[in-house]
Amino acid sequence: MASTLRPAVPLLLLIVCGCIIAALGNGVRTSFGLFTLPMSADLGLTREGYGMAMAIQNLAWGIAQPFAGAWADRFGTGRTLAAGAAIYALGVVLMAFSPSAGMLTLTGGVITGVGIAVSSFSVVMVAFGRSVPPEKRTLIFGVATAASSFGQFIFAPISQGFINSFGWQTALLYLGMMLVLIIPLSYALRGRTENPVGHADLPFMQALSRAWGHGSYRLLVIGFFVCGFHLAFINVHMPAYLVQCGLSPEVGSWTIAVIGLFNIAGSLLSGYLGGRLPKQMLLASIYFLRAVAIAAFLLIPVSEWTAYAFAAAMGLLWLSTVPLTAGLVTLFFGARYMGMLYGVAFFSHQLGSFVGVWLGGYVYDQTGSYSLVWYLGILLGLASAAIHLPINEKVDAKFAPQPA
DSSP states (O other), X not given: OOOOOOOSSOHHHHHHHHHHHHHXXXXXXXXXXXXXXXXXXXXXXXXXXXXHHHHHHHHHHHHHHHHHHHHHHHHOHHHHHHHHHHHHHHHHHHHTTOOSHHHHIIIIIIIHHHHHHHTSHHHHHHHHHHHSOGGGHHHHHHHHHHHHHHHHHXXXXXXXXXXXXXXXXHHHHXXXXXXXXXXXXXXXXXXXXXXXXXXXXXXXXXHHHHHHTOHHHHHHHHHHHHHHHHHHHHHHHHHHHHHHTTOOHXXXXXXXXXXXXXXXXXXXXXXXXXXXXXXXHHHHHHHHHHHHHHHHHHHSOOOHHHHHHHHHHHHHHSSTHHHHHHHHHHHHHOSTTHHHHHHHHHHHHHHHHHHHHHHHHXXXXXXXXXXXXXXXXXXXXXXXXXXXXXXXXXXXGGGSOXXX
């Protein structure tokens, strides 16, 4: 496997800057659900029209992520993050001047999605995987994931406050300006992962072909689709769903914030347990408990407090899949190809996100209810739990050092 290299800056500074980048990027992204109702009302969009833009955003993010990871592996994480932040900020600012569903799909969908991919915490974790000792990687991946969740916690009320005080257009401009802060912070994460002696420097498609032959990796990639489905559907449509149930928009924003708050604990716990228990069993448990939480939420009458309770339960299970999935990818193939091969897994995640966001809007427009998508979320959670059980937690021999 790739050895741990001394970072260009002190490790603690690298981790702190990476966590702030993760918080900024994820915080802005997870606030987009709060714009569903005001933008749809002002622009005359259907719920499916706004949902399609957000679905394309997730799809563009997923398509770009393997290439962003490969670029970070080969050319360095610092310049990758800086370029991504510039694209991300541009996309969010242009969202404020998008008068139609088509233009919103381009700005908030394609441009913003690519920017998120190139500046995401997936790239941050490439720097962490390169610099952190192997026995601590899963824990530090959990710290990075918790930081991204903290961004969700603080940006949900901030974004709702911006919308209430200045309107959605000015709110988007402010969020875009805040993303520019990622550019100077990315300097601390500069550097690339070197290939150790005995390992071939494989081209993109050859490394992917070798990795795809690993059965456990295929199961991990397929199961990650469900994670994206759950997260994107809830993040984009939950605020509107709660308004439909008679609650205020502020309850929707605080529900998203509570998810982020509890996911801090969930991500840290996941990272901690991932170094001590079988990662595939933890992942199966997370998906099973998500299905249970959604079923309970549908059975109990919706109120402000049941919304917060559901948000707390889902928060504990929200991004807790990420350090475990990233840890398995790094275990299978080493740190050298983590950016690219985790990016491929994340593409599956984003396909799920695309389906969850688009299907939520489509089903609502056709039926006036989100019920069918909630029920599908339960079934997918159970299926993903089953898929993770056969995963074998061991190194892929095809990525081991070759004899001289």
